[in-house]
Amino acid sequence: MADKPFLPEQIADHNARHIAALTDEYEALGRALGRRGIDIDGVKAKVSGFSLALPTWATGRGGTRFAKFPIPGEPTNIHEKLADCAVVQQLSRAAPRVSLHFPWDGASDYVALREEAEAYGLGFDAVNSNTFQDQPGAEHSYRSGSLGAADTAVRAQAIRHNIDCIEIGKTLGSKALTVWVGDGSNFPGQQDFTRALDRYIEATSEIYSRLPDDWQLLLEHKMFEPAFYSTIISDWGSSLMAAQELGPKAKCLVDLGHHAPNVNIEQIVARLHRVGRLGGFHFNDSKYGDDDLDSGSINPHQLFLVFNELAEAEARVPGPTPAYMIDQSHNVTDPIESLLSSTESIVSAFAKAALIDRDALHDAQDRDDPMMAFQALRRAYRVDVSAIVAMARMEAGGAIDVLEFYRDSGWRARKAQERKPVGLGAGIV
């Protein structure tokens, strides 16, 4: 059985060096927030309750169509990926679930895999199917689409694969299947928009019908790539249309990098929540397209505004939290460092949203006072919540300075000795 990556004593030693400074900063912030009528411990408690999932594929170096630059010590199978996820969770205490992707994460014994994860303190989030690549030996190619393909046999193969994913997910304890397809076209005329969507919905209905009652089907839209003229589920409107036709367990999943330039994503979050269809969120950041950069590295204010909508929605209609997951491509960093840093960014954005004085906000909105409504958000965004996030993390057994601890630990260098190297190539796999 797997042990946790680090000894509690190692983490305790690290924290001992930082606790005095942290305490001073936490207390000072506590006084400042107190003057605004905010109880810092209450905020910390909310922060402690927040968690997200890690996708296994983000534990390895990602690449572009031009190249991939592997690093020594990358994980090369599901067991090594789990170990790396365990590092992130042990240090950050905010990433207790892992999201698997098939066939990339195939294992011979999923019961054993579940036990392996549990020993790390990890559970399993949504399972992800892959019908955008051909697998060696596959009977049919997805070159012309999958769930929306014109060829019945191709669709049947894609449906079977998704059902297989559900079966694995049941064993793992997952409660959702995430479906993202690359179906689309590169030429005007290549695809009949309407018939292709009809086929997609019909095929997805078969998957839907095999979904356990307590599962959700998460539909992920994306504007472009790998298709560059049209994409079958290209925007939240198409995603909602499909979800409505599939049934109540079908929900929409929002990825921050899957939209047209300039689009107001936080409003989309509100729109989907309004009709009960906000199923999940994939965190990353982007400047140009589906760049899959580290969360909050490009536009941390947007991340905050998204969490403001999620908090607003939660306050209005309490219900199950959407499935939160990091979905990044770590092309130039140690993936574990990016996951640690990104987790901190995401939790910080959540914490800032928790500081918003919603009564003041609503009051300003109702009085048509845009400046004070904005200031209600800005007063929260401005706060440096690092001390709250670090204190919550430390109290849960994590490290005060996650990046420092990780670098000091020598984890990657050790793994570079143990793990087999990854070859050159291109792409995300």
Added chain:
Amino acid sequence: MADKPFLPEQIADHNARHIAALTDEYEALGRALGRRGIDIDGVKAKVSGFSLALPTWATGRGGTRFAKFPIPGEPTNIHEKLADCAVVQQLSRAAPRVSLHFPWDGASDYVALREEAEAYGLGFDAVNSNTFQDQPGAEHSYRSGSLGAADTAVRAQAIRHNIDCIEIGKTLGSKALTVWVGDGSNFPGQQDFTRALDRYIEATSEIYSRLPDDWQLLLEHKMFEPAFYSTIISDWGSSLMAAQELGPKAKCLVDLGHHAPNVNIEQIVARLHRVGRLGGFHFNDSKYGDDDLDSGSINPHQLFLVFNELAEAEARVPGPTPAYMIDQSHNVTDPIESLLSSTESIVSAFAKAALIDRDALHDAQDRDDPMMAFQALRRAYRVDVSAIVAMARMEAGGAIDVLEFYRDSGWRARKAQERKPVGLGAGIV
């Protein structure tokens, strides 16, 4: 009573000078199409059946927030605007309907106005309400929104105005009300996305309830401007959501310039048609935002792709044609010239779409042959359909070369003598 702007003899004289060349070109094209199995006269008949509406506001010079540069002879009231629309219709034979906008087009006697239009051979298309500007003496300001405003009294005023528009429209013979609102926000936090949409839908429901049975309510979405952070009906997803909640007479209206950069608008057309909610189309062109440029001047291929979807939809589920209207801002041209040129572009795009061999297209789609599917479109797009469009126009009484006829006619110079000048200023009004 108003006479038509030009004598039939004037047009006949013009056509006599061009008929020989046109006939040669029409016959040559007929042979070329015939070799592909296309009957040119059948296409011409389809073209003859196509028509669109002109909005009165497009008969005057438009402007930006920086400036407006009026020209001598602009129309300054609804009667002069009707006369200019009559010019476009008499010459182009493709613009027999006029769309009015209130309060800009207010008249003292709408029965008389209808007769005035009929004398020109014009009817009335959708009526348009205006709750994005304050009118002198208005009780409430739309500075913080209209149908979605937080203030009940503001919403009530906006509802009343829309109902007034319906009443006028009934007198005029209109069958639709187009609602575009500027409601939105310039700051994060300024507007509660969900409550604002709730209010908008509730208010719009009151308007909907006053709609005659054979009318449609056309909801027009737009990404930004005049609001620059969020807009209440910003995209087709929001528009569809609102239409679904309002009822079957509510439809979505697509304007080519109201989308995020890079968005595939022709796919949106297909999506909305698929669920029976495509209500209308506003033609113009754009490079950056809601530029309101002349139709087809920037991206004529996109215009063709839109008509391809409309033709595809019509072939699949025959039904009422969406409400087609030009919606342009003529900032640098004689508005009549832009309307004539744009009408020709739009009719040409329609004609090209009518040339598509749909069986070949579908066959290539079903065989996963992207190149031949694309070529099915390209073979149609490539054709110079000018001769078809001009022949159809001439046979209906219009001019073979509409711009040449109009320039020769001296219409604007004459009107510059008769009409009062428009002052300097900015903006669209």
Added chain:
Amino acid sequence: MADKPFLPEQIADHNARHIAALTDEYEALGRALGRRGIDIDGVKAKVSGFSLALPTWATGRGGTRFAKFPIPGEPTNIHEKLADCAVVQQLSRAAPRVSLHFPWDGASDYVALREEAEAYGLGFDAVNSNTFQDQPGAEHSYRSGSLGAADTAVRAQAIRHNIDCIEIGKTLGSKALTVWVGDGSNFPGQQDFTRALDRYIEATSEIYSRLPDDWQLLLEHKMFEPAFYSTIISDWGSSLMAAQELGPKAKCLVDLGHHAPNVNIEQIVARLHRVGRLGGFHFNDSKYGDDDLDSGSINPHQLFLVFNELAEAEARVPGPTPAYMIDQSHNVTDPIESLLSSTESIVSAFAKAALIDRDALHDAQDRDDPMMAFQALRRAYRVDVSAIVAMARMEAGGAIDVLEFYRDSGWRARKAQERKPVGLGAGIV
């Protein structure tokens, strides 16, 4: 002579209510920064040295092409605008210069105007010419361009106007002329790109030749609006090309909202500085186009990254600071409140950039350690610098909470009694 808007005692009373909290926050932050080796008083001193200019036009409500919604108490002449700028400067202590725009700010006696400003503690920044609108009675129209117009007489009028602006600026003590033109086209073909730029540069050379030796000519590029197909100085490449041909006193001015979607503006700042052509900066924020929203309201991180480049450039080649100015359109707020809030955002971004450990940053860059290079920026961005900014402001005689003081002061309500109302309309003027 004009008195300052508020008595020092009023501000002192306000500050007395806030000083205890501010001191606690400033000291706590000082300890935290001290632990990182940063002297908070040194940062505060840098902050005290930062200042920017206010444009007179931003003291009134702005509008879009659709509408403008005036508020009671708006300034309607240059004297009232100066008074409002004096409010912003007295409270914020960071906006001691005013930028005038002609002919909007025409006065009968510019010597007296300079004394009037000095009594407020205000000086004059760059003067701005206007050749994008026609003035009543103007001999020639700018409808087809100004400095780049095909018509020689139009260009001559535009040149004369710019020279007049220089003359006024000399009297006022300005040291720069900012030239932004709307020249461009709405149709492919309308303008010959090359000949139009040739004419623009030739005309601008005449203006350049009249520039005093210690002045700069600031060229402001913009992607689109009011021209919607092409703009003569549309991007930094065109701006640099023109500046290079004009001579060393010609510099490029960067406005945050004048770029294509997704463009990396901070890199443009670095590029222009690298060749000694970064002349000025117009602060605002945008989500879609030239939205002219409040600085830092949409993307405060971008503002920080811009200041990071400016700090980097200053550290590399110390030299004159670029001309900093706010350039916003206050469509939905009290303009003074937006100027106060925006000034605070801008100064905060400057302060955060001053916190960056440049040695650590460069070291990580040179070691190819993207994560630590990013963390060097993130550690600075994360800090809540409000206490530094407020302390610097207070020590200079300003108010700790500028918005609270302003709202309490009743300034606008008082001015609503004294000033004549602004009429309805559209546009920015």
Added chain:
Amino acid sequence: MADKPFLPEQIADHNARHIAALTDEYEALGRALGRRGIDIDGVKAKVSGFSLALPTWATGRGGTRFAKFPIPGEPTNIHEKLADCAVVQQLSRAAPRVSLHFPWDGASDYVALREEAEAYGLGFDAVNSNTFQDQPGAEHSYRSGSLGAADTAVRAQAIRHNIDCIEIGKTLGSKALTVWVGDGSNFPGQQDFTRALDRYIEATSEIYSRLPDDWQLLLEHKMFEPAFYSTIISDWGSSLMAAQELGPKAKCLVDLGHHAPNVNIEQIVARLHRVGRLGGFHFNDSKYGDDDLDSGSINPHQLFLVFNELAEAEARVPGPTPAYMIDQSHNVTDPIESLLSSTESIVSAFAKAALIDRDALHDAQDRDDPMMAFQALRRAYRVDVSAIVAMARMEAGGAIDVLEFYRDSGWRARKAQERKPVGLGAGIV
């Protein structure tokens, strides 16, 4: 020695079936153009003089970071790629040059390769270096950049590779080296914009110094991908800055898909030509980013507007034609079919630009008559020039219907027997 792919008799047989229809269409178009004062044979002669280069990499299936879907019969070495280029040239008569890319196209004997190409009737265009991927066994990695890398040894390796490319190119008869680098960053702070550009220019200067006198160095800018926060040569301004510092043999190369959304690319062409720095053009099309779609498939009007600028520039300052090359990624088609179809689109755009009445255009521009200036372009764009292009092609020995001939020839099926299969994978190689 290689024979040409097809026997002249095969092509003659094909043409015999189409010549009657083509002649009718050519003559009819000749009459129509003649009525406008245009001599169709003169246009045809211009079309005959137009040619472009094919890049070897476009002869194989391209892919995205997600997947690549190979087809049977793809070329797997430079000899097979040359054979496929020979097919395109023999049928289209417009693609007589091939552009090689190293190390992808490495051969043991470049003298023999040149003879091999000559036997096909092919010459060699610009050579392309590759420092964006690591090669097996390479001493240094380009993971952190190449010509702009912080590490001196990395830059030295990149310089050497480029010099090697020049040496090969000399043997092949090339006259240009095209340099595109992926250097950039994924995080704010990762790269010092100024120092990185300094290093890039210094390194590129060493390459420049090894350039034969009659060569050009073509710098290719690109907004993003593979770097997603910043790119070292991201736009034409940066490209021009580098070219100016390198010297007169350095020119800028424009690729249609390498710009920010909405950018006016035809104006960039005019700007670069104005200062003598327009070195080359990479043809493709795009809707979202560097989609590398088939030329003219998405926006054929833009392609026409680009050729309008090139024709305008040529008319103003006759000089060497920019290096024209197709640069596409054929992800869903038979690459030869895409190259044939794209060549036809490009030649057609050139032919339409040759139809523009430049006197009428300039006259309308000078008279401030936007409508007639636009109509001067539109009258040319509207023409179906297929007959001109096909007639010129046939007279030069090519096929009237290139796609039909190619499909009938069974080339790909035959090659599928002869060539070794390509494996699954992702990316462009």
